[in-house]
Amino acid sequence: xxxxxxxxxxxxxxxxxxxxxxxxxxxxxxxxxxxxxxxxxxxxxxxxxxxxxxxxxxxxxxxxxxxxxxxxxxxxxxxxxxxxxxxxxxxxxxxxxxxxxxxxxxxxxxxxxxxxxxxxxxxxxxxxxxxxxxxxxxxxxxxxxxxxxxxxxxxxxxxxxxxxxxxxxxxxxxxxxxxxxxxxxxxxxxxxxxxxxxxxxxxxxx
DNA sequence: GCTGACTTGTCAATTACCTCA
DNA sequence: GGTGAGGTAATTGACAAGTCA
Numbered sequence: 001x002x003x004x005x006x007x008x009x010x011x012x013x014x015x016x017x018x019x020x021x022x023x024x025x026x027x028x029x030x031x032x033x034x035x036x037x038x039x040x041x042x043x044x045x046x047x048x049x050x051x052x053x054x055x056x057x058x059x060x061x062x063x064x065x066x067x068x069x070x071x072x073x074x075x076x077x078x079x080x081x082x083x084x085x086x087x088x089x090x091x092x093x094x095x096x097x098x099x100x101x102x103x104x105x106x107x108x109x110x111x112x113x114x115x116x117x118x119x120x121x122x123x124x125x126x127x128x129x130x131x132x133x134x135x136x137x138x139x140x141x142x143x144x145x146x147x148x149x150x151x152x153x154x155x156x157x158x159x160x161x162x163x164x165x166x167x168x169x170x171x172x173x174x175x176x177x178x179x180x181x182x183x184x185x186x187x188x189x190x191x192x193x194x195x196x197x198x199x200x201x202x203x204x205x206x
Numbered sequence: 207g208c209t210g211a212c213t214t215g216t217c218a219a220t221t222a223c224c225t226c227a
Numbered sequence: 228g229g230t231g232a233g234g235t236a237a238t239t240g241a242c243a244a245g246t247c248a
Binding site: 032033068069072073075076080 | 234235236237238
Binding site for chain 2: 078
């Protein structure tokens, strides 16, 4: 049996008739505390997870247990409470992570679609025949107007296409749209959601 | 005031036992 | 009826803080 030492046997002997959980265990159930004892212990634990010596004595007296048993019960209860809390924290963090991950994936798709759009637009602008169909006139006029409005930016701020050299340069680059809109500085931001700074940055989209 | 022995309480890990499917 | 898994009371060993001579 488990309660080898006299103190423990005494403790058992002192216990009031505990209400066994079923008839089967009526004779053998010497270890588990009764439902009533557990109920009181739980209610005390709810208000204080640690017992002062005086309170421990009082609870032990009320329940007909040894103070040592009450102390051990609180010790085990704190351990269970802690592991449960860790599990809850884990679930919360996982939910947050999953949420961010899906957000990250949708932003990645959005980014790809925007890059595609820019490529198409750049190809359109880079093709002289297409340009001659009328759209170039509009673009150049618009660029002039913007250059006047924001002299510091200059005409380069308007997609950067002003000369034939610009168009050649455009053809040589893999992703012309990114070059003109300086996407490079953002590109790596989307590669990994791992750093806290990036979490914060992504959070601004929420 | 400093120090070492002792006590007390806590925690993590583990054991021993019970209950139930 | 035997068995394994899960739950829980209790033990063990390490550590920290308090007390006292």
